[in-house]
Amino acid sequence: MAATGEPILEVRxxxxxxxxxxxxxxxxxxxxxxxxxxxxxxxxxxxxxGIVGESGCGKSTLAKLLMALERPTSGxxxxxxxxxxxxxxxxxxxxxxxxxxxxxDPYTSLNPRMTVGDIIGEPYEIHQEVxxxxxxRRKVQELLEVVGLNPDHINRYxxxxxxxxxxxxxxxxxxxxxxxxxxxxxxxSALDVSIQAQVINLLERLQNExxxxxxxIAHDLSVVRHISDxxxxxxxxxxxxxxxxxxxxxxxxxxxxxxxxxxVPVPDPDGRERRERIILQGDPPSPANPPSGCRFRTRCWKAxxxxxxxxxxxxxxxxxxxxxxxxxxxxxxVVHV
Amino acid sequence: MSDTLxxxxxxxxxxxxxxxxxxxxxxxxxxxAWHDLRRRPLFISSAVLIGIFLIMSVFPWLFTSVDPFDxxxxxxADARKGMSGAHWFGTDNLGCDVYARTIYGARxxxxxxxxxxxxxxxxxxxLGLVAGFKGGxxxxxxxxxTEIFFAIPSILGALLILxxxxxxxxxxxxxxxxxxxxxxxxxxxxAAVITAKSQDYVVAARALGASAPRLMFRHIxxxxxxxxxxxATINLGGFIAAExxxxxxxxxLRSPDISWGLMISDxxxxxxxxxxxxxxxxxxxxxTVLAFIMLGDAVRDALDPKLR
Numbered sequence: 001m002a003a004t005g006e007p008i009l010e011v012r013x014x015x016x017x018x019x020x021x022x023x024x025x026x027x028x029x030x031x032x033x034x035x036x037x038x039x040x041x042x043x044x045x046x047x048x049x050g051i052v053g054e055s056g057c058g059k060s061t062l063a064k065l066l067m068a069l070e071r072p073t074s075g076x077x078x079x080x081x082x083x084x085x086x087x088x089x090x091x092x093x094x095x096x097x098x099x100x101x102x103x104x105d106p107y108t109s110l111n112p113r114m115t116v117g118d119i120i121g122e123p124y125e126i127h128q129e130v131x132x133x134x135x136x137r138r139k140v141q142e143l144l145e146v147v148g149l150n151p152d153h154i155n156r157y158x159x160x161x162x163x164x165x166x167x168x169x170x171x172x173x174x175x176x177x178x179x180x181x182x183x184x185x186x187x188x189s190a191l192d193v194s195i196q197a198q199v200i201n202l203l204e205r206l207q208n209e210x211x212x213x214x215x216x217i218a219h220d221l222s223v224v225r226h227i228s229d230x231x232x233x234x235x236x237x238x239x240x241x242x243x244x245x246x247x248x249x250x251x252x253x254x255x256x257x258x259x260x261x262x263x264v265p266v267p268d269p270d271g272r273e274r275r276e277r278i279i280l281q282g283d284p285p286s287p288a289n290p291p292s293g294c295r296f297r298t299r300c301w302k303a304x305x306x307x308x309x310x311x312x313x314x315x316x317x318x319x320x321x322x323x324x325x326x327x328x329x330x331x332x333x334v335v336h337v
Numbered sequence: 338m339s340d341t342l343x344x345x346x347x348x349x350x351x352x353x354x355x356x357x358x359x360x361x362x363x364x365x366x367x368x369x370a371w372h373d374l375r376r377r378p379l380f381i382s383s384a385v386l387i388g389i390f391l392i393m394s395v396f397p398w399l400f401t402s403v404d405p406f407d408x409x410x411x412x413x414a415d416a417r418k419g420m421s422g423a424h425w426f427g428t429d430n431l432g433c434d435v436y437a438r439t440i441y442g443a444r445x446x447x448x449x450x451x452x453x454x455x456x457x458x459x460x461x462x463x464l465g466l467v468a469g470f471k472g473g474x475x476x477x478x479x480x481x482x483t484e485i486f487f488a489i490p491s492i493l494g495a496l497l498i499l500x501x502x503x504x505x506x507x508x509x510x511x512x513x514x515x516x517x518x519x520x521x522x523x524x525x526x527x528a529a530v531i532t533a534k535s536q537d538y539v540v541a542a543r544a545l546g547a548s549a550p551r552l553m554f555r556h557i558x559x560x561x562x563x564x565x566x567x568x569a570t571i572n573l574g575g576f577i578a579a580e581x582x583x584x585x586x587x588x589x590l591r592s593p594d595i596s597w598g599l600m601i602s603d604x605x606x607x608x609x610x611x612x613x614x615x616x617x618x619x620x621x622x623x624x625t626v627l628a629f630i631m632l633g634d635a636v637r638d639a640l641d642p643k644l645r
Binding site: 067069092093096097100101103104105108109110111112113114115122123126127157159170173177 | 366369536537538540541542543544545546547548551555556559560640641642643
């Protein structure tokens with residue numbers, strides 16, 4: 001899983017605002033949902049970047065922006081140096097061969113009226129240059145074998161498979177074009193715990209086999225820790241902390257990350273009562289009207305006047321080895337206390 | 338657990354030697370649906386009925402030697418006779434053979450019903466697909482246009498259209514019915530497309546780089562067509578009935594044309610004296626409508642792999 005070489009995915013100042021309109025005939029914009037508001041990161045070949053954060057923090061919008069399913073308001077997404085955010089037509093189609101997606105819900109992400117062979121073979125029909133016509137069926141069967149399904153089941157329909165098997169079909173579809181990057185948007189959160197482990201292990205095996213880079217979006221912190229090389233923490237459309245998995249989990253610097261980690265269930269009952277729990281007050285503010293300065297200040301116990309006046313940038317701060325966006329960043333191990 | 342085992346390992350566990358891979362038949366939605374349909378009693382019986390009615394409408398002389406368009410075939414002296422060897426279904430007010438007229442009436446009734454259904458399904462379905470898929474201004478434009486059509490009372494509208502043409506034949510009746518009813522198909526299709534469009538598998542296909550026609554015809558249409566098929570088959574009966582209604586009002590088909598609707602309205606006044614001239618065409622009409630509804634049901638089920 002060693003990440004090597006230069007970045008294959010570069011994201012710079014990515015912004016997505018969804019306009020809020022009022023009126024039926026005289027439409028006018030009265031505001032915007034700031035779903036993603038200035039996110040930057042790199043992804044290297046063979047690396048896994050985990051993205052965590054609570055519901056509504058912009059994780060899934062980020063995934064859609066990376067896949068060019070949504071157009072960013074501003075900012076850039078470059079895959080191997082080629083801009084995807086503004087690409088159109090044939091150029092966009094070419095770039096898409098390099099970035100594919102595994103979706104969250106295996107029950108809705110497969111067309112119920114297509115056979116498994118048609119679903120996994122569709123990438124070849126869209127990108128005809130990847131595989132000659134006579135070869136496609138064999139390739140689909142190889143893919144089924146790669147993801148641990150019976151190649152003889154090529155004529156079956158999605159409803160004849162279990163949730164875990166369906167997710168494998170979704171993964172096979174993502175692999176068909178041999179992309180370098182796969183965006184996994186909560187790929188296991190709809191599955192049983194025992195099946196989650198199988199799918200995660202499959203993803204890890206495929207990463208080693210095909211040298212894939214993953215963007216792994218999840219809200220389950222232990223799953224993210226298991227698979228990720230680096231982890232980014234998002235809050236209200238912004239990346240608040242970004243670092244190696246050990247740095248984030250053992251030496252979190254941002255108060256939000258610390259609060260998030262303190263909420264992870266601990267399997268060992270010994271000492272569970274004594275460990276530190278940080279309980280945040282209130283709900284996340286509306287992304288249509290985020291607080292000034294630091295977006296976390298309304299729920300932060302460290303907040304002072306500077307937090308309302310000056311927005312903390314995501315950068316390496318004194319006393320920490322990785323980037324965090326807090327004026328009062330300070331490493332504090334909440335998991336192993 | 339079984340989904341983690343490689344197929345080779347699974348075969349080995351059952352002690353069977355790994356057999357050489359046999360190339361399986363390529364499956365698709367429509368070929369599977371056809372395979373499935375051929376074994377459905379509902380489909381077979383409705384297809385046989387529809388087949389008979391279609392043959393009847395194309396080659397009516399295969400069923401009867403009497404030519405009802407020949408004035409000599411009607412004997413006023415035989416008017417309103419009951420069933421007999423010479424006149425299987427009896428005779429009507431003018432002494433014409435009801436059986437021959439019923440057979441010859443199939444053509445106009447079925448042509449009006451089937452063509453109107455096909456035209457409304459194609460026009461309404463295609464416009465609904467485009468409006469639902471594109472959304473925005475296209476959708477607004479089409480939707481407002483259909484609302485104008487909905488505001489026209491259908492009988493009044495049909496009277497007006499047919500009055501403009503001045504002739505009542507199969508094609509003008511078809512046109513009048515189609516113009517007034519396509520908005521219903523449009524609305525059903527549009528709603529189904531909007532539901533299907535936001536499904537994850539459509540998003541996944543977009544992420545693969547699928548073109549708009551591929552998204553519309555391969556992913557959205559098969560998942561949105563079921564309600565249109567059901568409504569179209571139900572409407573088919575309605576169109577045959579509407580043709581009868583317009584003929585009764587004197588703006589649809591006119592004598593000497595023969596249609597089930599005309600026969601029913603002609604026989605209406607003397608129904609208690611001689612029920613045959615009304616009941617037999619009504620029976621054929623009901624059977625045709627039933628056959629098409631059963632066909633629609635069978636096709637809808639066959640297109641849903643979950644019911645297979």
